[in-house]
Amino acid sequence: MSRTQDEFVAARKPAWDELDALLARKPLLHKLPPVSISRATGLYREICSDLMRARSAGYSSDVIEVLDSLAARACAAMYSAPPYRLAGLRELVTAGFPRSVRRHARFVALATLLFVLPGVLGFAGALRSRGFAIQIMSESMVAQMEKSYSDLGQGRDEGTNGMMASFYVYNNVGIAFRCFATGILFGLGSVFFLVYNGLLVGVVAGTVTAAGNGRNLFTFIAGHGAFELTAIVISGAAGMVMGYALVDTGRRTRWASLRAKSRDLFRMIMGAALMLLVAAGIEGFWSPSGIIAPVKWGVAGLFYALVFSYLIFAGRKAREDS
Amino acid sequence: MKLDNTVEVETPEHVRFRFHVAGPTRRAWAYLVDLLVRAGIFLILEIIMVLATGEHLGFTKSITSGGTLLSLFLIEWGYFVAFEAGWNGTTPGKRALKLRVVKVGGYPLSLTDAVLRNLLRTADFLPVGYLLGLLVMSWDGRFTRLGDRAAGTMVVIEDPVRVAPSITLDPPVTPAELESFPHHVVLSLSEREAIELLLRRRDLSPARRNELADTLAPLFARRLNLRAGDPVRFLALLHFVAVGGRVAGVGARTGAAT
Numbered sequence: 001m002s003r004t005q006d007e008f009v010a011a012r013k014p015a016w017d018e019l020d021a022l023l024a025r026k027p028l029l030h031k032l033p034p035v036s037i038s039r040a041t042g043l044y045r046e047i048c049s050d051l052m053r054a055r056s057a058g059y060s061s062d063v064i065e066v067l068d069s070l071a072a073r074a075c076a077a078m079y080s081a082p083p084y085r086l087a088g089l090r091e092l093v094t095a096g097f098p099r100s101v102r103r104h105a106r107f108v109a110l111a112t113l114l115f116v117l118p119g120v121l122g123f124a125g126a127l128r129s130r131g132f133a134i135q136i137m138s139e140s141m142v143a144q145m146e147k148s149y150s151d152l153g154q155g156r157d158e159g160t161n162g163m164m165a166s167f168y169v170y171n172n173v174g175i176a177f178r179c180f181a182t183g184i185l186f187g188l189g190s191v192f193f194l195v196y197n198g199l200l201v202g203v204v205a206g207t208v209t210a211a212g213n214g215r216n217l218f219t220f221i222a223g224h225g226a227f228e229l230t231a232i233v234i235s236g237a238a239g240m241v242m243g244y245a246l247v248d249t250g251r252r253t254r255w256a257s258l259r260a261k262s263r264d265l266f267r268m269i270m271g272a273a274l275m276l277l278v279a280a281g282i283e284g285f286w287s288p289s290g291i292i293a294p295v296k297w298g299v300a301g302l303f304y305a306l307v308f309s310y311l312i313f314a315g316r317k318a319r320e321d322s
Numbered sequence: 323m324k325l326d327n328t329v330e331v332e333t334p335e336h337v338r339f340r341f342h343v344a345g346p347t348r349r350a351w352a353y354l355v356d357l358l359v360r361a362g363i364f365l366i367l368e369i370i371m372v373l374a375t376g377e378h379l380g381f382t383k384s385i386t387s388g389g390t391l392l393s394l395f396l397i398e399w400g401y402f403v404a405f406e407a408g409w410n411g412t413t414p415g416k417r418a419l420k421l422r423v424v425k426v427g428g429y430p431l432s433l434t435d436a437v438l439r440n441l442l443r444t445a446d447f448l449p450v451g452y453l454l455g456l457l458v459m460s461w462d463g464r465f466t467r468l469g470d471r472a473a474g475t476m477v478v479i480e481d482p483v484r485v486a487p488s489i490t491l492d493p494p495v496t497p498a499e500l501e502s503f504p505h506h507v508v509l510s511l512s513e514r515e516a517i518e519l520l521l522r523r524r525d526l527s528p529a530r531r532n533e534l535a536d537t538l539a540p541l542f543a544r545r546l547n548l549r550a551g552d553p554v555r556f557l558a559l560l561h562f563v564a565v566g567g568r569v570a571g572v573g574a575r576t577g578a579a580t
Contacts, residue, residue: 005488006488009488016485060514075428075429076411076428159388166389167391174399184472189445255474259473
C-alpha cells in the first residue's frame with residue numbers, strides 16, 4: 001500500500017510521540033513499571049521499521065531526522081552499559097590488577113629499568129658533584145634538600161600527617177595518571193616521565209646523602225616506597241603498553257589494537273592508583289613517625305615482600321577469563 | 323569526504339540510524355560550563371569544611387588544607403569520570419548543550435571507557451589548551467580527540483527534533499489548477515527538499531521569495547512543458563502533485579511516493 005508522506009506521518013505520529021514521552025519521563029526508562037518498558041521496546045521496533053520505510057520511500061529529511069534522533073535516544077536507553085558493582089572492585093584487587101600486570105611483565109621490566117637506571121645515575125651524580133644536582137633541580141631546591149631530613153624521626157601531629165597524606169594523594173596519583181596518559185604519544189610521554197621522575201628521585205637522594213642525612217631519608221622512604229615507586233613504574237608501563245599497541249597493531253587498525261588492550265590498561269592504572277592511596281597513607285602517618293629505624297626497616301622489608309608476592313601470585317588460581 | 327557531521331551506526335537489530343556528532347565549539351562551551359560547575363563544587367566543599375572545623379582557609383598545616391587538596395584531586399580527576407559513568411555519558415555541561423558521550427556503535431559507554439577517555443585529557447590538553455586534541459579532532463569525521471579514540475567513543479548532539487508541519491497551499495488547490503498538471507510527476511529527493519526549503523522559510527519577504535522561486539520554477543516548467551505563471555504558486559502545486567496530494571472531487575493522484 002502506498003502512502004503519501006503526510007498520511008504516513010499522520011498515521012505514525014501518535015506512536016512516535018508516545019515513545020518520545022516515555023524516553024523523556026523522569027524516572028529513567030529502566031526504573032519505569034515493566035508494562036512501560038515492554039511498551040517502549042515494542043515502540044522502538046516499530047520506529048526502526050518506520051525509519052527504514054521512510055528512507056526507502058524517500059520521505060523528506062525532516063521526517064527521517066525525527067526518526068533518527070528518536071531511534072538513537074531509544075537505543076541509548078535500551079542498551080545500557082553493565083552496572084557497576086562493588087564486586088568489580090574486589091575482582092580488580094584480588095585478581096584483575098596483578099594478572100594484567102603479569103600479562104605485560106616485559107613492559108613492567110622495561111619501565112623498571114627506565115626508572116631505576118636514571119635513578120642510580122642521578123644518585124651517583126649528585127653524590128659526587130653539587131653542580132650535577134643543580135643541573136637537574138634549581139639551586140634553591142638543592143639548598144633546601146641539603147637542610148632537610150636532618151631532624152627526622154620525631155613524629156608530627158595528626159593534622160600535619162593528614163594534610164601531608166592528602167598532598168601525596170593529590171601529587172602522586174596525578175603524576176601516575178600523567179605518566180600513563182602521555183603514553184598515547186607512542187609511549188614517549190611515559191618514557192619521559194619515568195626517566196625524569198627516576199632521575200629526580202635519584203638526585204634528591206644523592207643530595208641528601210651528600211649532606212650527611214642519607215640514613216634518615218632512606219629510613220623515611222623505605223616503607224611507602226614499596227607501594228609508591230612500584231605504582232609509578234606500573235603506571236608508566238601501562239602507558240607504554242598503550243603506546244606500543246599503536247605501533248604493533250597485529251591485524252587490527254591502530255585504534256582497534258589499542259582498544260583491545262583497554263581492559264588491561266584500566267586495571268593497571270586503577271590498581272596503581274589504589275596502591276598510591278595506600279602509599280599516601282603510609283607516607284603520611286607511618287614514615288614520619290618516631291619509631292626506631294630497625295623496626296621501620298623491618299616493616300619496609302615486609303611491605304616489599306607483600307607487594308611483590310601480591311603482584312606475582314595473586315589471582316593465579318582463579319579461573320582465567322581471557 | 324562528507325561535509326555534514328553525521329555518523330551512521332548499525333544496531334544489533336540491523337537498524338541503521340544517524341547521529342549528529344558535536345564539533346569542537348559546542349564541546350568547548352560544554353567544557354566551560356563544567357569548569358564553572360567544578361569551581362562551584364569546590365567552593366561549596368570549602369565552605370562546608372570551614373563551617374565544620376572552624377578553621378581558617380589557606381595552606382596551613384591543618385585538616386582543612388588536607389581536605390582542600392583532596393577535593394582538588396577529586397574534582398580534577400574524578401568529576402568527568404563520575405558523571406559520564408553514572409549519568410550515561412553526560413555531565414552538567416554536556417546536558418546544558420544537549421551533548422552525550424556514546425560508543426561509536428551508538429550504545430552507552432562503560433566505566434572503563436569513561437576512565438580512559440578522561441585520563442587522556444592530559445594528553446589531549448598538550449601542549450596547551452587542548453591543542454593536540456583539537457588537531458586530532460580535525461582528522462576524522464567524528465571529531466574524536468585522543469581520549470575518544472582510545473575509548474572508542476564519540477560525542478553526539480541529542481537535540482529532540484519535531485516533524486515540520488506539512489506544506490499547505492493558501493488558497494487551497496482548485497481542481498482547475500490541477501487540470502494543467504500531468505497526473506504523475508517525479509521529483510528527486512533533493513529537488514523536493516529544495517522546494518520545501520523555499521516554501522517553509524518564514525523569514526523571506528514576498529518579493530525575495532518570488533525572486534528565488536523564479537530561478538527554480540522555469541527549470542521545472544521546461545521539463546514538464548508547462549507555463550509557470552506565478553512561480554511560488556507553481557512550485558507549491560508541483561510539490562503538491564509530486565507528493566501525491568489529493569483534492570476533494572478529483573480522483574486520487576499518484577505521486578513520487580509510490
